[in-house]
Amino acid sequence: xxxxxxxxxxxxxxxxxxxxxxxxxxxxxxxxxxxxxxxxxxxxxxxxxxxxxxxxxxxxxxxxxxxxxxxxxxxxxxxxxxxxxxxxxxxxxxxxxxxxxxxxxxxxxxxxxxx
Numbered sequence: 001x002x003x004x005x006x007x008x009x010x011x012x013x014x015x016x017x018x019x020x021x022x023x024x025x026x027x028x029x030x031x032x033x034x035x036x037x038x039x040x041x042x043x044x045x046x047x048x049x050x051x052x053x054x055x056x057x058x059x060x061x062x063x064x065x066x067x068x069x070x071x072x073x074x075x076x077x078x079x080x081x082x083x084x085x086x087x088x089x090x091x092x093x094x095x096x097x098x099x100x101x102x103x104x105x106x107x108x109x110x111x112x113x114x115x
Contacts, residue, residue, distance in 0.1 A: 003065040003105070005085040009057045010097065017090040019051040022065055024081040025102065031081075033065060049088075049096070057087060071107045079107040 007020070022033035031039040032050035040050055052063070063085055071079065083105055086098025 001069045001071065001105075002067050003069070003083070003103075005063045005065060005083075005103065007061040007063065007085055007087055009059055009061060009087060011059075013057050013087070013089060013097075014059050016057050018055065018057045018087055019090065019093070020053045020055070020061060020063060020087050021049065021085070021096055021098075022052050022063060023084045023086075024105075025084065026079070026081050049093070054090075057089075061087060076107055077109055079105070081105045 005022075024031040024033075024039055030042050032042050033052045034040050034050050035052060042048055042050060065083065065085075071077070081104075082102035084098050084102045086096045088096045
């Protein structure tokens with residue numbers, strides 16, 4: 001799997017110092033992508049908001065969430081998650097701007113593998 005997203009930053013925020021966030025909402029937990037590219041359960045994070053990347057915001061931000069990911073190799077055989085991407089400003093780090101409609105990711109067992 002390759003999972004990528006593009007964010008269009010509000011013109012008023014372009015050039016401002018900020019951060020990018022990626023969240024995966026599962027039926028029983030909320031995971032956020034950290035700066036090393038690992039999804040962490042925010043229930044175990046010291047801060048409720050986990051930042052994926054800090055930077056000066058550009059007009060359009062491209063995020064590579066996962067590349068060449070084989071779910072089975074990381075112990076995922078079945079999963080349904082809604083993935084949200086967004087950004088925030090360092091000046092107001094409690095506020096995140098994101099699209100209300102998430103990307104949906106579904107991993108199901110393959111009949112070919114006998115799982």
